[in-house]
Amino acid sequence: MEPLLQIQTDVSGHRMCMLIITHACNLNCSYCYESHKSNKRMDATLAKNTILSEIALVQSSEKFERLEIHFIGGEPFMNFPLIKNIVEWLDNLKPSIPLIVSCSTNGTLVDDSNKNWLRDHRGLFHVILSYDGDFKMQHRNRHTEKNQIDVPFFIDTWPDYSCHMTISKETLPTLAHGVLELQRAGGTLDAAVAQGVDWTEEDANTYKEQLAILMDAYLQDETLRPINLLSTGLFGISEDQQLQRKYCGTGTSMKTYDVDGRAYPCHMFSPIVCGTEKALEIEKSGIVENCPITDESCAGCNLLMWCPTCYGINYHFRGDMASRDHRLCSMIRTQAIAACEFQLAYYGKHIGKLTKADMAQLKGAIHSYRVFTNE
Amino acid sequence: MQISEQSFSELEAVVTDYEKENGVIDLDALVTTNCQCTGAHCSTGCSGNKGQVW
Numbered sequence: 001m002e003p004l005l006q007i008q009t010d011v012s013g014h015r016m017c018m019l020i021i022t023h024a025c026n027l028n029c030s031y032c033y034e035s036h037k038s039n040k041r042m043d044a045t046l047a048k049n050t051i052l053s054e055i056a057l058v059q060s061s062e063k064f065e066r067l068e069i070h071f072i073g074g075e076p077f078m079n080f081p082l083i084k085n086i087v088e089w090l091d092n093l094k095p096s097i098p099l100i101v102s103c104s105t106n107g108t109l110v111d112d113s114n115k116n117w118l119r120d121h122r123g124l125f126h127v128i129l130s131y132d133g134d135f136k137m138q139h140r141n142r143h144t145e146k147n148q149i150d151v152p153f154f155i156d157t158w159p160d161y162s163c164h165m166t167i168s169k170e171t172l173p174t175l176a177h178g179v180l181e182l183q184r185a186g187g188t189l190d191a192a193v194a195q196g197v198d199w200t201e202e203d204a205n206t207y208k209e210q211l212a213i214l215m216d217a218y219l220q221d222e223t224l225r226p227i228n229l230l231s232t233g234l235f236g237i238s239e240d241q242q243l244q245r246k247y248c249g250t251g252t253s254m255k256t257y258d259v260d261g262r263a264y265p266c267h268m269f270s271p272i273v274c275g276t277e278k279a280l281e282i283e284k285s286g287i288v289e290n291c292p293i294t295d296e297s298c299a300g301c302n303l304l305m306w307c308p309t310c311y312g313i314n315y316h317f318r319g320d321m322a323s324r325d326h327r328l329c330s331m332i333r334t335q336a337i338a339a340c341e342f343q344l345a346y347y348g349k350h351i352g353k354l355t356k357a358d359m360a361q362l363k364g365a366i367h368s369y370r371v372f373t374n375e
Numbered sequence: 376m377q378i379s380e381q382s383f384s385e386l387e388a389v390v391t392d393y394e395k396e397n398g399v400i401d402l403d404a405l406v407t408t409n410c411q412c413t414g415a416h417c418s419t420g421c422s423g424n425k426g427q428v429w
Contacts, residue, residue: 233405233407235402235403235405235406235407236402236403236405247407248407305406306406341378344378344383344386347386348378348382348386351385351386351389354393356397359389359390359397359400360402362386362389362390363390363402364402366383366386366387366390369383
């Protein structure tokens with residue numbers, strides 16, 4: 001039986017290899033953090049050699065069991081010939097380890113010239129559409145009014161995970177409408193608030209209202225799968241926390257290769273985001289599992305271990321991997337409380353159908369609720 | 376959204392009964408420490424996932 005709520009869990013043994021296959025992009029999204037775009041691109045020989053070394057690493061490793069090759073840009077489809085070359089090559093190579101290839105795209109370059117090929121290779125190649133809600137929201141964030149994006153194609157071809165939505169200040173007031181429109185069209189999506197944005201208390205109130213609309217929709221219509229904003233696991237919320245755990249695999253189980261083959265802990269520390277000089281500086285300094293990751297000003301916060309953080313964004317905007325953007329605090333807290341209340345109501349409604357994973361999720365929500373009510 | 380005390384107590388009882396039969400659920404073990412979803416290139420810690428692709 002499938003869990004009622006889909007939560008993200010750590011996947012053990014997962015090696016993430018990101019290839020920056022182009023620095024070029026055909027859009028200029030309002031929240032883009034890549035400020036060093038250019039026409040540089042990776043060539044196929046370098047990509048293949050890099051992938052072969054990653055396969056060998058996983059094959060000989062006790063730590064890794066599977067490999068994900070993730071194409072990244074810029075807009076990866078600006079280098080579609082390389083994507084096609086690599087996916088077909090891997091399809092024939094059939095390495096002896098579990099392997100998938102994935103990429104995110106703005107969808108503007110997926111058209112009749114490549115749709116058949118994408119359908120034929122969807123077992124190996126998983127594409128996620130980065131799409132910000134409805135047509136108007138997409139236009140506000142991405143200025144794509146002239147582009148035709150075939151959203152149903154992504155939903156039909158990759159039904160398990162079709163779209164990722166970035167919530168900007170401009171699209172926040174219509175968040176629920178955008179999410180529900182995509183979900184009612186059959187899309188499976190997740191969403192996250194944009195980083196580097198001047199979020200205010202007023203925005204947090206708007207966020208609360210929008211999440212309340214989504215909660216009502218999911219409680220009334222069981223065919224809709226609650227979005228990650230509300231279904232996220234509430235683990236690690238407790239009183240008076242002092243230390244944060246390392247959140248992601250940057251520098252440990254993740255590696256990003258730039259167009260020239262140089263490796264970085266993840267793309268956030270690579271030249272397309274940081275510029276070459278800064279990227280090389282951080283590469284020399286090294287990021288290891290025990291790097292300082294706790295923002296001291298967060299000590300005592302009940303959400304410290306739960307609150308997502310991006311070391312790359314922290315470094316890029318504030319010059320310190322631990323230093324979080326405190327303009328996000330109210331937004332994150334609003335989301336945590338909404339998720340907690342939603343999960344208690346949702347599980348209360350479906351109490352006879354809970355799986356093992358749901359029980360853990362429910363326990364997390366109960367524990368978090370106590371913490372929130374004692375604040 | 377308000378949760379009534381009665382509803383909350385009922386949910387607590389469900390988890391307690393489950394743990395009596397199946398053992399205590401360790402919430403600390405479920406804290407995310409190795410997120411690699413890269414949801415649309417990540418940078419956001421979005422807790423996304425790619426579904427059942429494996």
